[in-house]
Amino acid sequence: MKELLRTLISKGLADCYADGSLSSGQFPSIVMETPAHAEHGDFATNVAMLLAKAEKKAPRMVADTLVRHFTDEAGICEKVEIAGPGFINFHLKDAAWRKSLLDIDRLAGDYGKSAVGGGRKIQVEFVSANPTGPLHIGHGRGAALGDTICRLLAFSGWDVTREFYYNDAGQQIANLALSVQARCLGKGPEDPSWPTDGYQGEYIIDVARAYMAGEKVDADDQHVVAAGDPLDLEAIRRFAVAFLRREQDQDLTAFDVHFNVYSLESDLYKDGTVDMVVRRLVESGHTFEQDDALWLRTTSFGDDKDRVMRKSGGGYTYFVPDVAYHLRKWERGFTRVVNEQGADHHSTITRVRAGLQALGAGIPAGWPEYVLHQMVTVLRGGEEVKISKRAGSYVTLRDLIDEVGRDATRFFFVMRKPDSQLVFDIDLAKQKSLDNPVYYVQYAHARICSIFENAAEKGFAVPDAGSVDLDRLTEPEEMALIKAIAAFPEVVEGSAANFEPHRVANYLQEVAGLFHGFYNKNRVITEDSQLTSARLFLLQCVALTLKNALTLLGISAPEKM
RNA sequence: GCGCCUGUGGCUCAGUUGGAUAGAGCAACGGACUUCUAAUCCGUAGGUCAGAGGUUCGAAUCCUCUCAGGCGCGCCA
Incomplete structure (x- = not known):
């Protein structure tokens, strides 16, 4: 609907230039928005105000010219008027709105989908917790956001790869292995020989017990049988990593979050990627040696200080494999990559991008993209x-x-x-109360299902599109619901484009609220069978919109509560 | 000290990418169940959009500065 008006207006603008009634020849991108107040119509555009300066005319004059060249080819407008400083307001016919229900009904589970992604590849990396313990609440936020972003992108026509990256070899993992070993030997944190920076959590005891018992663990692509030897630190490390990865996987599965690809930091060392990246960085001329360490001149790429790549004692700092990993992502054909992380890791962004720029691999400066969540x-x-x-x-x-x-x-x-x-x-x-928006939204869906059940008992079925008389839907609450659910595709689009799942959550609350309002004022099942049919049809569209939106958030749409 | 994020009714937050008279929910007060789920609805009250400048037809939104809070600032990840 919005799109249609946009093309009609730009067509009208072209006509204005063709017959000389406007002369600047400019085609600003036409913003069609939904006004905050109903008296301003269903849609409004500000093009006239944008053109006013170039045309050297008053905005309302430009608007007037535009409106006179506007032809409502589809016959959807009730009236088009000029208001305020120069807005063009479009009031649509109720009948045009009602007809949108037919599309919603036809599309059903696909309603809200779009092809904006065009089947292009995009990778979303999220959670990426190191296997040193259970996932905490911060990872939970990352998991929910990342997963929802993936669902939004897939729904918008992107070919999404969900990826989890973890460090299975660094200092933290060494500490983990030492901690498990200490537990295997029956030591606790109070023991004088307990490793410095050891992990003290109770779960370490579980890992140690399983290791000593010779358990077998399957996690993502790892399959490890515990050696049971408390002196074999390498075996302990491999087992602990697999064990904790499995724990994390179980939590993520319970959260209905799944990944396509797991990437291991150790692989980047094994297959030579890290060495290759270091060599290329040195060749690029952006590195220098100082204090027995190798540095990358990240200040050339916007960092506030240069960063050590290879420590004086040997070994690379964490950001080197990070750069290597991202170079691999680029080579895998992901021209778009989104990394969802906690904001406490914010400083890596500049470093990773700086490293990639220094490589001179033709990677755009703003790649990859980031979504950072706060604490x-x-x-x-x-x-x-x-x-x-x-x-x-x-x-x-x-x-x-x-x-x-x-x-x-x-x-x-x-x-x-x-x-x-x-x-x-x-x-x-x-709480299962009003304070809790989840129940509010789910209840709306359950309530509609309950109405359907009740209707069935009384011999009313939801009609099909061919037999329903939508003109029976005339109440303001009905029109408000129709307009709200018709906006769903735009909500998905904005939410996906900006990586902002909260828009869908807010939208759900809005639609649920409109439904509850309608419900309390109007009866669905009445003596009037035509009206009953029309309302059942409307509610079916509302229910499927709610369900599609809930599914995007990975939340169930219960039929009973 | 530097960088990033945040600051909107008593509380928790939206605000369509710069639009028209800033919106919800909770809490407060007053109403609505012999009716498809009262896990709901309707109404009332509540605002110098942290503050000060600037940009323009127009600013909660963009720029600068100030204040307050969070996070980061390692040859840790």
Whole structure:
């Protein structure tokens, strides 16, 4: 609808230039927006105001010329008027809006899908937690955001690869192996020989016990049988990594989050990618030696200080494999890559991009793209839960799913824009009350299903598109619902383009609210069978819009509650 | 000190990428169940959009500065 008006207006603009009534020859991109106030119509555009300066005419004059050259080919406009400083407001016929229900009904599960991605490849890397412990609440936010972004992109016609990258070889993993080994030998954190920076969490004991028992572990692409030898540190390392990866996978599966590809940092060393990248960086002339270390002149690419690549004691800093990994992503054909991470890792962005630029591989300066989410704080019983990873005292994703439920957890995580800090009030999320938006939205869907069931008992079925008389839908609540669900594709588009899942969450609350309002004022099942049919048809469209939107968030659309 | 993010009714947050009179929910107050789920709805009240400048037809939105909070600033990841 919006698109149609946009083409009609630009056609009219072309006509204005053709007959000389306008002369600047400019074609500004036409913004068609939904006005905040109903009296301003269904859609409005500001082109006249944008053209006014170039035309050296008053905006309202330009608008007048445009309106006179506007032809409503599809016959959808009730009236077109000029208002305010020079807006052109379009009031659409109710009949035109009603007809949009036919498209919604026809598309059903595909309603809201688009082809903007054109089947092009895009990769989304998210979670990417190191296998040193269970996933915590911050990973949960990343998982919910990343997964929803993937769903949005896939729905928008992108060929999405979901990727998880983890460090299975660095210093942190060495500490992990030492911690597990200490537990194998029956030591605790209070023991004088407990490793410095060791992981103290209880879960380490579980890993040690499984290792000593010779258990077998399957996780992503790893299959490891415990050697059971407490002196074999390398065997312990491999087992611990696989064990904790499996734990994470189980949590992610419970959260309905799945990946296509797992990438290991160790592979980048094994297959020579890291060495190759270092060699190419040295050849690029952007490196220098100082204090026995090798540095990359990242300040040439916008960093505030240069960064060490190879430490004086040997070994690379973490950002070197990061650059290597991203070079591989580029070579794998991903001209678009999105990395979803916690904002505490913000500083890596400049470094990774600087490294890629220094390689001179023809990678655009703004590649890859990033979605950073701010910190999550947890409230339980009105008190903030302090987290300490080393001491093992923190709220895990698993705790949340078990306690709050998957649907509510996912909704809470994507409800706010990634840029804002999130206070996760566990008590609130658990409540089955008005405070809890998840139930509000799901209840709307369940309520509609309940109406269908009731209608069936009374002999009313949802009619098919051919036999319904949509002109019976005339109530303001009905029109408001129709307009709201007709906007769904635009919401998906904006949400996907900006990597902002919260837009879908807000939209759901809006549609649910309109439905509840309609429900309380109007009866669906009445003596008037034509009206009943029309309303059932409308509600079917509302229900499937709710369901499609909920599915994008990875949340169920229950038929009963 | 430097970089990034945030600052919108008492609380939690939206705000269609610069549009018209800034919107929801919670909390407060007053109403609506012999009716398809009251896990709902309707109404009332509540605002110097942190502050000051600037950009223009027009700013919560863009620029500069100030203030407040969070995160980061390692030859850790």
